[in-house]
Amino acid sequence: MFVRDCSAPDDCSSQGCRQLSRHSTKTSVGQSDPFAASSGGYERKDSLSIVRPNGTVLAAIPVYIRTICSGRTSMQSTLMFHGIGIPGHPMEPGEENYWINWDQFDAIVDYCAKLPPDEVNFTFDDGNQSDLEAARRMRAQGVDGSFFVLVGRLGAPGYLTEAEVGELLDLGMEVGLHGRNHIDWRKADDATLNSEIDRAAEELGELCGRPVEAVAIPYGHYDRRVWTYLERSPFRRIHTSDRGRSRPVDRFVRREPVMRWHDIADVVELIAGKASPAKRLRQAVMPRLKRLA
Ligand SMILES: [Zn+2]
Structure with missing residues (x-):
C-alpha cells in the first residue's frame, strides 16, 4: 500500500x-x-x-x-512601486502617497541587492517616466524588475515613451501590461475589457517584440468576473494589490506597496513578512506625519 x-x-x-x-x-x-x-x-x-x-x-x-x-x-515578497521623484503629470487623488523619493528608492535597492536571488521582486505600475532611471539604478546593482505600463499613455507627458520601453527591455527588465487607460476593470463591459486587456497586450507585445507574460490590475480592483477573464488569458502571472507574499510558482501574485512614508526599516519588515497585522495596516494607510515635516 x-x-x-x-x-x-x-x-x-x-x-x-x-x-x-x-x-x-x-x-x-x-x-x-x-x-x-x-x-x-x-x-x-x-x-x-x-x-x-x-x-x-x-x-x-x-x-x-x-x-x-x-x-x-519558498515565499517571495513582491514590492510595488509607482513613481519616484517628482511626477511629470497631474496625479489622481491619493496618488501622491505612492510616490517615493530617490533616497528611499536607493536604500531599498541597496538592501535588496544583498539578498539571495529571487527573495524579493520589484514591480512598477503606471509606466511613469521615472521607471527608466529606476531601472538603470537597479541594473547597476544587479536587480531585476517588472514594469507594468499603460498602453494608452505611452508618450504622454510624464510617462514612458515607446523608445523608453525599448530601453527597459535592453536593460534586461520585464515589461508587462497595466491596461490601456487605467480604469477600474470591474466597471468595464466586455468590449472595454477586451480593449484594455487583450488588444492592449497585443499592441504591447508588438512593441516589445515578444509576448506579454505578466499583467498588473489597475488599482488592484477585481471581482470574480475580472478574475475569470484574466484566468482565461495567456498571462503567466497576474499581479494584484492584495498584500502578502507568494511562491514563485503562483500565477496570482500578492504585492506590498511601498508608500511615501516608508523608511528602509518598514520595507525590510514588508519583505520579511514579519510585520504584525496592525502594523501592516498602519504601514499601508497611515502617513507618519513626523517624517513628512
Ligand atoms: Zn496603476
Missing part, C-alpha cells in the same frame, strides 16, 4: 519529487485562486489516495500538505 500524490507540478520529477504516479486533477501549482480559501502556504492535494496492492483505491482523502519538491514553497 502506498500514498499516491496526484497534483504535483509537472516538473516535479526533475527536482527529485518522490511522486509514484499521477493523474489529472483540478488543482495545480501556479493556478492559485484568490476566491478560494487560503491554504496558508500549503497546497491542496485533492488526490491523495491510499491504494490497495491490487491497485484499487481504498480511500481518497482531501488534505492540505506541503509539496515535497525543493524550492516550490
Whole structure:
C-alpha cells in the first residue's frame, strides 16, 4: 500500500519529487485562486489516495500538505512601486502617497541587492517616466524588475515613451501590461475589457517584440468576473494589490506597496513578512506625519 500524490507540478520529477504516479486533477501549482480559501502556504492535494496492492483505491482523502519538491514553497515578497521623484503629470487623488523619493528608492535597492536571488521582486505600475532611471539604478546593482505600463499613455507627458520601453527591455527588465487607460476593470463591459486587456497586450507585445507574460490590475480592483477573464488569458502571472507574499510558482501574485512614508526599516519588515497585522495596516494607510515635516 502506498500514498499516491496526484497534483504535483509537472516538473516535479526533475527536482527529485518522490511522486509514484499521477493523474489529472483540478488543482495545480501556479493556478492559485484568490476566491478560494487560503491554504496558508500549503497546497491542496485533492488526490491523495491510499491504494490497495491490487491497485484499487481504498480511500481518497482531501488534505492540505506541503509539496515535497525543493524550492516550490519558498515565499517571495513582491514590492510595488509607482513613481519616484517628482511626477511629470497631474496625479489622481491619493496618488501622491505612492510616490517615493530617490533616497528611499536607493536604500531599498541597496538592501535588496544583498539578498539571495529571487527573495524579493520589484514591480512598477503606471509606466511613469521615472521607471527608466529606476531601472538603470537597479541594473547597476544587479536587480531585476517588472514594469507594468499603460498602453494608452505611452508618450504622454510624464510617462514612458515607446523608445523608453525599448530601453527597459535592453536593460534586461520585464515589461508587462497595466491596461490601456487605467480604469477600474470591474466597471468595464466586455468590449472595454477586451480593449484594455487583450488588444492592449497585443499592441504591447508588438512593441516589445515578444509576448506579454505578466499583467498588473489597475488599482488592484477585481471581482470574480475580472478574475475569470484574466484566468482565461495567456498571462503567466497576474499581479494584484492584495498584500502578502507568494511562491514563485503562483500565477496570482500578492504585492506590498511601498508608500511615501516608508523608511528602509518598514520595507525590510514588508519583505520579511514579519510585520504584525496592525502594523501592516498602519504601514499601508497611515502617513507618519513626523517624517513628512
Ligand atoms: Zn496603476
